[in-house]
């Protein structure tokens with residue numbers, strides 16, 4: 001029998017990670033006390049039952065309801081900075097050498113705390129976190145399907161304004177089955193004009209046409225999830241030939257019922273057909289996972305070979321939205337430590 005794979009020992013990269021989905025439960029409880037915001041419990045063990053989901057298949061709606069519990073904590077500099085800082089620590093503990101975290105400034109703002117305040121606070125947390133934990137990261141700002149196009153244009157302008165201070169890309173998040181991307185074309189046209197890299201959540205549970213639109217109309221070079229690509233072989237060939245990168249999040253897809261089981265997930269099919277796939281956590285605190293967990297899960301379920309694990313990691317290094325020098329540096333750091341931890 002092969003020894004278990006030690007994925008914690010591998011230097012890893014997480015490209016699809018939501019800042020608000022990464023908040024530690026203990027931190028939620030403390031912030032609730034500090035900010036005077038009532039949560040279902042101030043005991044992290046009890047609170048966890050309200051905000052975390054297990055591996056049972058539920059629904060996207062049930063999954064997203066968990067966020068409502070702690071959303072009142074978000075529009076505060078103290079919160080944004082602390083989540084960003086602690087995420088650096090959590091990633092360093094899991095041997096994630098680089099991550100790109102994302103959040104929607106419009107959903108973390110209110111009348112007293114602007115979208116720009118939220119971006120400044122998160123970037124400050126990353127600045128201190130990178131310094132203290134010797135890790136590197138970038139911030140992706142999410143446009144949102146259900147808000148106004150003006151707010152999304154403002155989000156792109158913010159990304160441009162803070163590009164030399166750590167913002168590296170633009171995303172589109174929200175429920176793709178209820179809200180089309182098309183009304184927000186102006187925001188993505190501006191992002192393309194300003195040469196801000198684009199990733200878009202598409203094909204998570206929605207039609208493959210959403211992936212087509214994201215790539216060929218809005219200019220996404222990366223797709224969040226893209227599970228429904230399996231239903232359109234022509235599109236699969238087109239995005240493979242174009243080199244579009246797919247940010248796969250296995251546990252998240254199970255918990256939101258995007259797929260009924262890992263066996264039904266197209267991850268391995270994409271890998272076999274040479275689509276550029278990466279493995280990511282999505283919402284590690286809500287799902288109660290680490291990136292090492294996700295690699296272990298994939299390796300077990302799909303019998304990944306060492307070369308495939310390496311390919312996943314290299315794909316992530318090459319698809320990072322940071323500078324070319326950063327991508328080269330990350331690719332050089334992807335290696336299997338002596339003794340081959342995959343046991344092959």
Ligand SMILES: [Zn+2]
Pocket residue numbers: 016018201224282
């Ligand atoms: Zn996501």
